[in-house]
Amino acid sequence: GNSVTQMEGPVTLSEEAFLTINCTYTATGYPSLFWYVQYPGEGLQLLLKATKADDKGSNKGFEATYRKETTSFHLEKGSVQVSDSAVYFCALMAAGGTSYGKLTFGQGTILTVHP
Amino acid sequence: DAGVTQSPTHLIKTRGQQVTLRCSPKSGHDTVSWYQQALGQGPQFIFQYYEEEERQRGNFPDRFSGHQFPNYSSELNVNALLLGDSALYLCASTQGVAYEQYFGPGTRLTVT
Numbered sequence: 744g745n746s747v748t749q750m751e752g753p754v755t756l757s758e759e760a761f762l763t764i765n766c767t768y769t770a771t772g773y774p775s776l777f778w779y780v781q782y783p784g785e786g787l788q789l790l791l792k793a794t795k796a797d798d799k800g801s802n803k804g805f806e807a808t809y810r811k812e813t814t815s816f817h818l819e820k821g822s823v824q825v826s827d828s829a830v831y832f833c834a835l836m837a838a839g840g841t842s843y844g845k846l847t848f849g850q851g852t853i854l855t856v857h858p
Numbered sequence: 859d860a861g862v863t864q865s866p867t868h869l870i871k872t873r874g875q876q877v878t879l880r881c882s883p884k885s886g887h888d889t890v891s892w893y894q895q896a897l898g899q900g901p902q903f904i905f906q907y908y909e910e911e912e913r914q915r916g917n918f919p920d921r922f923s924g925h926q927f928p929n930y931s932s933e934l935n936v937n938a939l940l941l942g943d944s945a946l947y948l949c950a951s952t953q954g955v956a957y958e959q960y961f962g963p964g965t966r967l968t969v970t
Contacts, residue, residue: 747900779961786862786948786961787901832900845891845914846950846959848900 745770745847747833753853762820764852766807766833769814774835776800776809776816777846781830790818790831823856830854860885862951862962870968871939879934879965883951889913890932891959892924895946907932908954936967944969 750765768774775794779787791800796811805820816833833849863882871877883890889908893901903916907926926932930951936943946966950959 786963787950788961789958792958834900844889844906844952845903845916846893846901847903850900851898 745774745835745837747835747847747849749831749833749849749852752851753855755855755857756823758825758856758858759822760856762818762823762827762854764818764831764833764854766816766818766849767814768816768833768835770835770837770847772838773811774837776807777834777836778805778807778816778818779832779834779848781832781851783829787832823854825856825858828854828856862887862949862960864947864949864962864965866965867963868966868968870970872970873939873941875939876935876937877939877967879936879947879949879967881932881934881949881951881962883930883932883949884960887951887953887960888930889952889954890926890930891950891952892932892934893948893950894918895948895964897945901948904934939969941969943967 746769777792778790791802793800793809799808891906892904895901905915910926921937946964948964949962
């Protein structure tokens with residue numbers, strides 16, 4: 744079945760540091776890939792997405808590139824802010840079949856940014 | 859434009875009881891999915907409703923059931939509650955089976 748694996752956390756950084764959160768996936772075909780962010784006490788917000796190989800999703804300074812050859816979708820940001828402190832989830836949606844329309848999530852990575 | 863709304867925000871139930879959670883999708887959306895997020899975990903897919911029918915289902919027991927109304931709003935029902943059902947229940951809506959799902963704030967269910 745489909746699965747998503749995120750780097751073990753939590754991640755603690757100082758403001759303006761570089762961020763990388765690793766995400767790898769297992770799926771047949773060409774799934775769509777997503778990063779969601781969850782702020783304390785809130786639901787999930789879509790941060791960025793990529794729907795085919797070599798696509799780069801970007802939003803609010805965050806970027807992730809769909810790498811089919813390494814089945815990865817690592818999240819990066821060049822300079823984090825305190826306001827980026829949240830839980831980040833990598834997710835995939837199958838391209839078709841019985842799992843189409845269903846999101847499969849990783850376990851989440853807690854990011855804490857200190858001033 | 860109202861986003862996805864869920865009610866109630868928090869709920870405390872006793873083992874063996876039944877609970878109903880409600881979700882109103884984002885305006886223009888006709889598909890609703892439900893997810894369970896246990897503490898410290900990623901959300902797990904429960905089921906999805908489209909055109910008032912359960913379109914697909916995750917690995918959850920029959921104690922979990924749902925319904926979608928003609929106005930596209932949805933309910934999640936859980937019978938015979940177990941302690942392990944304590945979680946944040948998230949509703950997500952989309953137009954058809956599109957890629958981008960919009961999530962509500964969730965309902966925090968505590969079973970004692």
